[in-house]
Each structure stands twice: as C-alpha cells, then as structure tokens.
Amino acid sequence: MYSQVIAGTYFTSKDDQTVQVGENMLICIDEQGKIVRIIAHSEPEFQQVRQAAAEQHHLLELAGNERLLPGxxxxxxxxxxxxxxxxxxxxxxxxxxxxxxxxxxxxxxxxxxxxxxxxxxxxxxxxxxxxxxxxxxxxxxxxxxxxxxxxxxxxxxxxxxxxxxxxxxxxxxxxxxxxxxxxxxxxxxxxxxxxxxxxxxxxxxxxxxxxxxxxxxxxxxxxxxxxxxxxxxxxxxxxxxxxxxxxxxxxxxxxxxxxxxxxxxxxxxxxxxxxxxxxxxxxxxxxxxxxxxxxxxxxxxxxxxxxxxxxxxxxxxxxxxxxxxxxxxxxxxxxxxxxxxxxxxxxxxxxxxxxxxxxxxxxxxxxxxxxxxxxxxxxxxxxxxxxNLPVGAIEVGKQADFQVVKLAPALTTESTDDELERLLYQTESKDISWVMVGGKRVYQNQKGHK
Missing domain, CATH: 3.20.20.140 (Metal-dependent hydrolases)
Known part of the structure; x- marks a missing residue:
C-alpha cells in the first residue's frame, strides 16, 4: 500500500511562530519518496495500516525516546x-x-x-x-x-x-x-x-x-x-x-x-x-x-x-x-x-x-x-x-526528508514545548539516529548514545 510507514512522534513548523506536534502518528511514504498520508492514532485505519506495514516489513518504528524532525x-x-x-x-x-x-x-x-x-x-x-x-x-x-x-x-x-x-x-x-x-x-x-x-x-x-x-x-x-x-x-x-x-x-x-x-x-x-x-x-x-x-x-x-x-x-x-x-x-x-x-x-x-x-x-x-x-x-x-522546494516540513505532499533524534532523559515533567526546546538546544550529531532523504535512508549513526 505504502513503500514505507514511520510510526512515532514528530515536530514540524507550521509558520515562524508555531510548531505542530504529531504524537503517535503514522507517516506514510510512497515509492517516489513523498509523504502521501499522515494518520493519527485516533483514526479508525491506524491499526490496520500499521499492521499491514509491519507484515510487509515496511514499518519503521521510532523508539520511545526518539523524535522525527524535518531534515x-x-x-x-x-x-x-x-x-x-x-x-x-x-x-x-x-x-x-x-x-x-x-x-x-x-x-x-x-x-x-x-x-x-x-x-x-x-x-x-x-x-x-x-x-x-x-x-x-x-x-x-x-x-x-x-x-x-x-x-x-x-x-x-x-x-x-x-x-x-x-x-x-x-x-x-x-x-x-x-x-x-x-x-x-x-x-x-x-x-x-x-x-x-x-x-x-x-x-x-x-x-x-x-x-x-x-x-x-x-x-x-x-x-x-x-x-x-x-x-x-x-x-x-x-x-x-x-x-x-x-x-x-x-x-x-x-x-x-x-x-x-x-x-x-x-x-x-x-x-x-x-x-x-x-x-x-x-x-x-x-x-x-x-x-x-x-x-x-x-x-x-x-x-x-x-x-x-x-x-x-x-x-x-x-x-x-x-x-x-x-x-x-x-x-x-x-x-x-x-x-x-x-x-x-x-x-x-x-x-x-x-x-x-x-x-x-x-x-x-x-x-x-x-x-x-x-x-x-x-x-x-x-x-x-x-x-522553492517541497521539503523542510512533515506534511502531505512534501518530500520525506527526515532526521530521527534521541532525547536525553528528562529530569522533570515536560510539556511538548519544553521537550522541543530542550531538543533543539541540546542535540549534537551523536544524538541523531538516522537521516532520510526522499524516502531513502542516507545516514545511520553507529556511535550514538543508547
């Protein structure tokens, strides 16, 4: 159905003041490396699409401490x-x-x-x-x-x-x-x-x-x-x-x-x-x-x-x-x-x-x-x-250019805003798990922290 499905939580900019948080979502990618659908956990097809992707070995599931960002x-x-x-x-x-x-x-x-x-x-x-x-x-x-x-x-x-x-x-x-x-x-x-x-x-x-x-x-x-x-x-x-x-x-x-x-x-x-x-x-x-x-x-x-x-x-x-x-x-x-x-x-x-x-x-x-x-x-x-390129955002119609980033353990209870701010201030290259361009994984970190 889809060439790849990424399961996890993402952050993406809506405009220069607002960041959209997608918690526990499915990002569906076609064979041309384009995002063709984003499915929320609350939608009826969520489990069906997730299971189908898993059975076809097309599911990429982020760890609990990982977040998806645009490249x-x-x-x-x-x-x-x-x-x-x-x-x-x-x-x-x-x-x-x-x-x-x-x-x-x-x-x-x-x-x-x-x-x-x-x-x-x-x-x-x-x-x-x-x-x-x-x-x-x-x-x-x-x-x-x-x-x-x-x-x-x-x-x-x-x-x-x-x-x-x-x-x-x-x-x-x-x-x-x-x-x-x-x-x-x-x-x-x-x-x-x-x-x-x-x-x-x-x-x-x-x-x-x-x-x-x-x-x-x-x-x-x-x-x-x-x-x-x-x-x-x-x-x-x-x-x-x-x-x-x-x-x-x-x-x-x-x-x-x-x-x-x-x-x-x-x-x-x-x-x-x-x-x-x-x-x-x-x-x-x-x-x-x-x-x-x-x-x-x-x-x-x-x-x-x-x-x-x-x-x-x-x-x-x-x-x-x-x-x-x-x-x-x-x-x-x-x-x-x-x-x-x-x-x-x-x-x-x-x-x-x-x-x-x-x-x-x-x-x-x-x-x-x-x-x-x-x-x-x-x-x-x-x-x-x-x-003038269709990149830089996790939105339907954009190219699947992503980075997956590991969060350091939180020492206090955090809102999603807090989580994003800490991530942007503290992330180093060692915290980037993998990178995708046009639906193809182009970088895999072999040295990042667990």
Missing amino acids: FVDVHIHAPQWAQAGLALDRSLNDWLNTYTFPLESRFADDQFALKVYASLVQTLLANGTTTALMFGTIYNSSNLILAQQAAKFGLRALIGKVAMDDPTQTPEYYRDESATAALQATQEFIEAMFNLQQQTQTTLLPVITPRFIPSCTNELLHGLGELAKRYDLPIQSHCSESDWEDQYVQDRFGKRDADVLDQFGLLTEQAVMAHGTQLTDEDLSLFRQRQTAVAHCPISNVYFGNAVFPTRKALQAGNQVGLGSDISGGFSPSLYRNMQQAVMSSQMLTDGVNSELATGQRGVPDSRISMKTAFYLATKGGAQAL
Missing part, C-alpha cells in the same frame, strides 16, 4: 572552505579572504584534494541532520562536479554553483576567471554538465548562478549572469550587504545600494538567496520583498564578519523570506542546531544592546528577540521556501 535546509555553504572551518576568524573579511580563503580555494584545481574535502563535507552535513544544501563551489568546474557527484553518492539534496569572479582589482591573479566571457562560458558549461549528471544519477542536483559578490565581479559578468539565470530559469546565490567594508565598497563603486545593483543586473529574483544582509536598510528589505528574494541568515558567521546583527524578527514580520545558513567557513560549525542557538542568542543581544556605557533604553533594538521555534522554522520550512 534541515542549509541555504549558505562555501563547500571548499570546509577544509579551513574554525580558522582565522579573528581577521577582517577582506584579510580573511585574501590571506586564507582564496589560497585554499585555488587548491581545488586538484581533483584529488577536492574529492577528499567534499566527501568529508557531504557526510558531515548528513550526520548533522542537514538534508538540503545550497552551496558555492569554486571557479573550477572539474572539482564542482566532484562535489555534485559526492552529493549524489551519499544522498544529499544539493544545489551547487560554479563561483564566478573576474574583477582583477578585487581578486588575486592566481584565483579568478580570466575574463567575463570565460566565466560566463564556464558557468554555462557547468549548468549543462549538472543537468546531464542529474539525469545520469536520477537525483535532485541543481545548478545555481553564483556571482561571488559584487566586489569580485565586473559589470559585464554581473550582466551576463543575470541573463543566464533568466535563460535557464535557475536559482541565484550571492552575498548582499554582508559587512561594513563590502557595503561601502559597492556604494563607492556604483553610487547606489548593494540590493539596487543586484537588481539592476537581474540578480534579485524569486529564486535568489542573498547571504548575510546585516547592513540591509528598510528600503533594501522592501526591494527584497518585491522581488521575493530570500535572505540567508548566517548567525555564527555574522558575529565574526557581519559588523551587526541581522534583524530576523523585523524581517519576518515585514514579510521577508528568511532561511538559515551555516556559512562554512565564516561559520565554524556545520550544524544548524548550533546556528539556531546562535540565531536566538544574537537576537537577544540585538534586543539588549552590548554597550553598557549607554542607558538601557538607548542600548538595544526593542522586540528583536526570536524564539527557538522561529529558529527551527528558519532551519526547515523557511529555508525550503527560500529555495
């Missing part, structure tokens, strides 16, 4: 930078890029090095409950395709971009596209290669138009990438107003805001995801809403390089689309649990302010705090909506 959607990862995660976070953004990041990314001309790093990254993401990832590659198509192959091999739902960067004034000679023409040709070749690989592997690989950020790109390249995005109807990823330095650079060069420049070149669309946005103005956020462009909120990375806290609550209340990104390696952790926690902490610091020499009423931005339920939304449904 996480990470909307901003620099895949090659996994090799330097946790390094040089005391540097300024410009220094960090030129001293550490560009030299590292240039090493991905070596396919063997790329294979080693990307195999590790993909498996680590899955082990941390991430099932969908929007990723920057490098300027090298060969290693970008290795990243795609590793995603297909291990079952990660991956959207990958060939990084385009050609401006000789802001990129090193040893690591940049030779020209705008060369970058556009290589991008088009990567798009076609990804479509071919998608057909060969029958997976969900998708190419993404990827200008690194405005300082790295000439006007000719930005224009051409906007045209390619329109021609192929593809997602776009880049950075926007991510730091004082980058924000000011764009204004000095163009005499207008970062968001306006991206829009000028056709790079703000309903399929675009722009990272960080710590310097976005109300007018910028309004333009994002008009274009239905999403923000990738990267709370750990923003602490180091953002020069401000992204106003998550304000953006959501205004109607902006926001997802959560780890920003490896500006963010040191591949875990969206860790990034959810930081998102809440940063929002509290924005509310309270950080300069104790100012009076309390002048120190912070009132009502900026988000709850852990909101952070959970960003990591799941918010990211899925940013990418």
Whole structure:
C-alpha cells in the first residue's frame, strides 16, 4: 500500500511562530519518496495500516525516546572552505579572504584534494541532520562536479554553483576567471554538465548562478549572469550587504545600494538567496520583498564578519523570506542546531544592546528577540521556501526528508514545548539516529548514545 510507514512522534513548523506536534502518528511514504498520508492514532485505519506495514516489513518504528524532525535546509555553504572551518576568524573579511580563503580555494584545481574535502563535507552535513544544501563551489568546474557527484553518492539534496569572479582589482591573479566571457562560458558549461549528471544519477542536483559578490565581479559578468539565470530559469546565490567594508565598497563603486545593483543586473529574483544582509536598510528589505528574494541568515558567521546583527524578527514580520545558513567557513560549525542557538542568542543581544556605557533604553533594538521555534522554522520550512522546494516540513505532499533524534532523559515533567526546546538546544550529531532523504535512508549513526 505504502513503500514505507514511520510510526512515532514528530515536530514540524507550521509558520515562524508555531510548531505542530504529531504524537503517535503514522507517516506514510510512497515509492517516489513523498509523504502521501499522515494518520493519527485516533483514526479508525491506524491499526490496520500499521499492521499491514509491519507484515510487509515496511514499518519503521521510532523508539520511545526518539523524535522525527524535518531534515534541515542549509541555504549558505562555501563547500571548499570546509577544509579551513574554525580558522582565522579573528581577521577582517577582506584579510580573511585574501590571506586564507582564496589560497585554499585555488587548491581545488586538484581533483584529488577536492574529492577528499567534499566527501568529508557531504557526510558531515548528513550526520548533522542537514538534508538540503545550497552551496558555492569554486571557479573550477572539474572539482564542482566532484562535489555534485559526492552529493549524489551519499544522498544529499544539493544545489551547487560554479563561483564566478573576474574583477582583477578585487581578486588575486592566481584565483579568478580570466575574463567575463570565460566565466560566463564556464558557468554555462557547468549548468549543462549538472543537468546531464542529474539525469545520469536520477537525483535532485541543481545548478545555481553564483556571482561571488559584487566586489569580485565586473559589470559585464554581473550582466551576463543575470541573463543566464533568466535563460535557464535557475536559482541565484550571492552575498548582499554582508559587512561594513563590502557595503561601502559597492556604494563607492556604483553610487547606489548593494540590493539596487543586484537588481539592476537581474540578480534579485524569486529564486535568489542573498547571504548575510546585516547592513540591509528598510528600503533594501522592501526591494527584497518585491522581488521575493530570500535572505540567508548566517548567525555564527555574522558575529565574526557581519559588523551587526541581522534583524530576523523585523524581517519576518515585514514579510521577508528568511532561511538559515551555516556559512562554512565564516561559520565554524556545520550544524544548524548550533546556528539556531546562535540565531536566538544574537537576537537577544540585538534586543539588549552590548554597550553598557549607554542607558538601557538607548542600548538595544526593542522586540528583536526570536524564539527557538522561529529558529527551527528558519532551519526547515523557511529555508525550503527560500529555495522553492517541497521539503523542510512533515506534511502531505512534501518530500520525506527526515532526521530521527534521541532525547536525553528528562529530569522533570515536560510539556511538548519544553521537550522541543530542550531538543533543539541540546542535540549534537551523536544524538541523531538516522537521516532520510526522499524516502531513502542516507545516514545511520553507529556511535550514538543508547
């Protein structure tokens, strides 16, 4: 009747304020890996469906201390930078890029090095409950395709971009596209290669138009990438107003805001995801809403390089689309649990302010705090909506992208709200029992606690 039936209790976001709890439910999955029915214990068919699934060996029953969550959607990862995660976070953004990041990314001309790093990254993401990832590659198509192959091999739902960067004034000679023409040709070749690989592997690989950020790109390249995005109807990823330095650079060069420049070149669309946005103005956020462009909120990375806290609550209340990104390696952790926690902490610091020499009423931005339920939304449904994908929620019609998480023993009586909050604050990779993408189990934890 169904290819798989999962029996247990789940948590899923309904919206950015509300989490739905399904206690003792059956989640029914078809052969295409889609959720086709959710049956409550009180429904007459519950026992019949459960028994039939058990007899056909299609029943996956969660233990009493296990909970089912949607797989996480990470909307901003620099895949090659996994090799330097946790390094040089005391540097300024410009220094960090030129001293550490560009030299590292240039090493991905070596396919063997790329294979080693990307195999590790993909498996680590899955082990941390991430099932969908929007990723920057490098300027090298060969290693970008290795990243795609590793995603297909291990079952990660991956959207990958060939990084385009050609401006000789802001990129090193040893690591940049030779020209705008060369970058556009290589991008088009990567798009076609990804479509071919998608057909060969029958997976969900998708190419993404990827200008690194405005300082790295000439006007000719930005224009051409906007045209390619329109021609192929593809997602776009880049950075926007991510730091004082980058924000000011764009204004000095163009005499207008970062968001306006991206829009000028056709790079703000309903399929675009722009990272960080710590310097976005109300007018910028309004333009994002008009274009239905999403923000990738990267709370750990923003602490180091953002020069401000992204106003998550304000953006959501205004109607902006926001997802959560780890920003490896500006963010040191591949875990969206860790990034959810930081998102809440940063929002509290924005509310309270950080300069104790100012009076309390002048120190912070009132009502900026988000709850852990909101952070959970960003990591799941918010990211899925940013990418226009049917994932990130345990709902009929969505893909069966799940993680099963073990709760630590409760020391007091808990409500389901308490249980969820403790789970989101305390879960580590060792507590994730298994992970499923599109109805296929892609990760099994051999080391978790009993």
